[in-house]
C-alpha cells in the first residue's frame with residue numbers, strides 16, 4: 001500500500017522517537033510511505049527567542065492559524081525545513097531508512113495560491129478582515145518527483161511550505177497538506193499521528209466513524225483535532241479509502257493503526 005503519514009509537531013520534540021522510527025522501518029518492508037511533518041510549537045518557541053512573538057488567528061470555522069508576515073515565513077522556513085525536517089531525516093537514516101528531506105519548495109513539489117485575506121474572529125465573536133500574509137492554499141502537487149524517489153527506495157519527508165505563483169514561500173497547514181498529497185498520489189491510507197489516542201468525544205476514543213457521521217459531530221471537536229477531521233474528509237473525497245488518526249507515541253503507532261487496533265478510523269461509509 002501507499003501511505004501518507006503526518007507526524008504532528010506535538011510528537012516531534014527531539015526529531016522522531018525511537019519506537020516510531022522502528023515501526024516505520026517495519027511498515028516500509030511492505031508499503032511505501034510519504035511523510036509530512038508539523039512543528040508549529042517549535043516555530044513559536046524559536047520565533048519568541050528571536051524576539052518575534054507569534055500571533056494566531058481563529059477563523060469563523062474555528063481553525064487556528066499562524067499570522068504569517070514576512071519575518072514569520074522566514075523563521076517558519078528556517079525551523080521547519082532547516083531544523084525539524086533535518087532532525088527527522090537524521091533519525092530515519094540512523095535506523096537505516098533511506099530518506100530525502102524536502103520542502104514543498106524543492107522541485108516546486110507543492111504549489112499554492114496566496115490567500116489575499118483571512119477572516120479573524122475575536123474572543124467576543126466579532127469578525128475582521130486581516131491580510132493573508134504568507135499563507136496559501138495548495139493548488140498542485142508534483143507527484144512525479146515523489147513517485148520517482150519512492151521508486152528508487154527513498155522515503156520523502158515533506159515540510160509543509162508551498163511555492164506561490166510569485167515564487168515566494170507560503171505557510172500551508174500540515175494536516176491538510178498531508179491530505180492533499182495523499183489524494184494526489186492516490187494513496188491507500190492517510191495516517192495522522194498526534195499526541196492523543198484519536199478522535200475523542202466526551203473523553204472517549206471513537207474507534208470508527210464515517211465521513212458523514214463525523215461532520216455531524218464536528219461542532220464538538222476542538223482546535224487541532226478539527227483540522228485533522230477536515231483533512232480526513234478532504235482525503236476521503238479525493239479517493240483515499242481510510243484515514244487513521246492515532247497517537248504517535250505508542251510502541252507500534254503506525255502498524256497498530258493499520259490493523260485498527262488503536263486510533264480512530266474514518267471511512268466514506
Ligand SMILES: Nc1ncnc2c1ncn2[C@@H]1O[C@H](COP(=O)(O)OP(=O)(O)O)[C@@H](O)[C@H]1O
Pocket residue numbers: 007008009010011038039193194195196198199200201220221222223224225226
Ligand atoms: N475532540 C477531540 N479529540 C481529540 N483531540 C482534541 C479534540 N478536541 C481538541 N483536541 C486537541 O487536538 C490536539 C491535537 O492537535 P494538535 O495540538 O494540533 O497536534 P498536532 O501537532 O499533532 O497537529 C490534541 O492534543 C487535543 O488537545
Ligand SMILES: [Mg+2]
Pocket residue numbers: 008038224227
Ligand atoms: Mg496541529
